[in-house]
Amino acid sequence: MERYRIRPTRGALLALTTTAALLLTACGAGDGSHSSSDSKQSNGLPAPAPSRPQDEDSATTPASDYLSTFALDVDTASYGYARRTLADGERPAPSTVRAEEFVNSFRQDYPTPDHNGFTVTVDGARTTDPNWSLVRVGLATLPQSRLRSTGGTPIADATAERPPAALTFVIDVSGSMDEPGRLDLAKKSLDTMTDRLRDDDSVAIVAFSEHAEKVLPMTRLAGHRGEIHHAVDSLAALYSTNLGEGVETGYATAVEGLRKNATNRVVLISDALANDGETDPDAILKRIDSDRREYGITLFGVGVGSDYGDALMERLADKGDGHTTYVSDTATANRVFCEQLPQNIDLVARDAKAQVAFDPHTVTDFHLIGYRDRKVADEDFRDDRVDGGEVGPGHTVTALYAVHTRPDTEGRLATATVRWLDPETRAPHENTGAMETGALHDSVWTASPRFQVTAVAAYFADELGGGDYRIPGKPGLSTLHSRAAALARTTEDQNVSDLATAIREADPSNAAD
Template identity: 35%
Template structure:
């Protein structure tokens, strides 16, 4: 073969190996030209995909050999669209009412009739996105059991204590299910995480404490004669310039289960958004784990963004999942590069499917409890579907002095790692606990909505050794209590005998207009001693239409959560009422999250109506 012929062949082979890409953008709408958020776009013949944002927009990079995109969304006919040389592709989807009527409920999720020929086994606390093998429904997603809080009689239990929770993973996970045409598993619905997903505009703390308190009282929208109390903690916001230097370790799951486009490929792009926020004084290391764990990037300055990005690009998935070994190594690297006055944090990105070495929830919990003693925080970003292990990830997040987000698309990655950069990574108050003493003269009973996994014993409020939740820069935490006033009878209250030996006469304070006393304990990030402050809340209820947008919107999210959980306390709650209440409280909504919520409620209503029709 002549030298010039050999050179031509080499050049041709190199050209093919580079797999050049092109970028396609566009907007997806319905027949009324209304943008559709959450539409799934996949590249036919490739494991590539994305979803539309809140304005129906999408952007996807595809191989030049690809020729078709597939658009799918619950309640609409899927559509294959060919493209030639255009880089802008706008698509209109058509409603599919017949498909909704053919959806039947299976266990916690939904299932299409055409796959129902084989027997199915659904465990009590797990569910997965549609995965089929030989007509068999595969069920591998795991969620912790959530037993709803019940009403407590104030005369028998006037004091309640719980830890704050700033995790928001439940909402984006619920969104993933609804956007794929399924109702979420009931145990995947953690109402406090859904409420706390949204931004609420409250004044910054003005005194010596890093947290301020706001309360509001009105009527319960779904239980006539009952009241709804909203308690809000607002953490102070620290400007990026004022944030301490960071020692970050990216702990990345590269096992075989992370191959899908919404796992490792999305994970890489998400971490790149975080890398863009780093400063020269920040350092990043990258640890990966599959069958074993290894260090793929030594501590690198935040101004070497190209080097960090290249390390992320070089990651690939394969093998089993030695999560415990990865956690051990990540903490070791974090400790070796510890910044005494800095932000020391491991950021774990995984689908939670640990199956080698330390893998049980109990063992993982003990491992993280031991590691947090080194002063290294743990934040977790969950990815994927089908084998997602929420129960594992929630255990790690609760015990690791960090927070937990579920990232279902690049817009959510931007929210977590860009818009909420400070809150995600920088703690302003740790081990934050709330204790409330209710006035029996004003209320007969109370129920905390959500926070079931955050309950504390009353004596643990004073125990500084007891772990509790952390609040990051700018975080808002909302707790909602439903209250039975003293003069109201409720079907939720079962008959109990009066106490024989513990009757006490009401104090003078009980005769006042005080509804409750709220006590808050927290620790400064570098201290092991808690600080206490308290406030009194008066019995001053407003009509619902006089409450703030924040109150009404939070109430609408809580009502939606009760419907998704099929709560015994949902009263007259309904999808139409949730939509109406939320629409009255969208406020500025600059990022479109509240509008997206309304679209999700409408999707849930359609799915529910289809399921009810199928039952009949």
């Protein structure tokens, strides 16, 4: 686990002070916990961020000891798979537990922007460990219903006005997919989704087992729903899993059916238990790299099955400009295919990165909880050639930090900046938020309910991961279950109730609610 201890020097303090001043010229003092926006263009977006020479050695850049930089990530597969494993009476392997995916599985309370970008919210609370706090950096995009068009006019009907979709479904039909809850669940979900997509959307289907086969070329929904249903119904489990050939054929099919002014996406549905052909994710993606870059085709990975190749699917999505989720039952599948996938058809940000600067006057030590596979070199934050994350409308992204503050000090604690590229113009934009030490809540458990849910999810991930995240103030599972159950009642959120259930299943000694 990466951890930072701040070693203040006179030059570094001056550099950080200068950078903070430049970043926050548009920020009001507020209550010390806020988000801020850059000046706006006529299209509602913040003004483009100034470009910098790639070899610039600027005195305004703080020493790396004070910075944390990562690509945004909206994956949730790790949490979904953990829930499935716990429900089956087992614990997930610690290597499959990614704290950021637990945290990002829950609704948040961040304000949404008034433009097609992000708000940045920074808040925090003290833990029971002396001088250690949890600091939450929250990023939010506009819901689909409030997205603005290029001309800046609010869209009244998101379902009618979003760009059409060209979706290539790459479906695993290997023998392992014959288990209940795998191929049968995928087929049922695709049938339901076919009835809900718009007439001007398009669907192609590729199936792969020992070899890959194009089952359906890119086909418009209008007048062809029966044909699509027939193609889905024809899928049957066969032999081994040549995932590499499946992805390659899927991308070739997506390029063949590419639609201009549409969102072109490959949706991979698999248990990711590759055992035939190419199995290395980097090698698989290298074979389709030119298609991915030239045509902007993104990858959405949907994991299924009690035995699941988590590492392979997660690596494919990270390198394929996409993200992953996991489905284990009909309710989750309907949510993914009928709610989340349509939401993810559109993009509001490409290559999005975040950078958090901690103030050495108030902070002695910090570490980012999770995002281990998404770290970016600090100097690459404004290098738009470096890959970031793709984010759609209505998404929130949360990064949680463990922060050790200097006793009896006051002032700026952290400044968070998000940078992204406009999906259409590739123009870079930035927004910034910050918080003061005085805005820290006295206790995690007196902070807002959604902050508490974030903490519970992170603590739970730390427990399942073997304590490797070293989150300060972690309670035992019994106490954590009680917190989650109380929060489920407060928020009236079924997802939080499911979290309480998962915690109880991880610790059989816990009593039922």
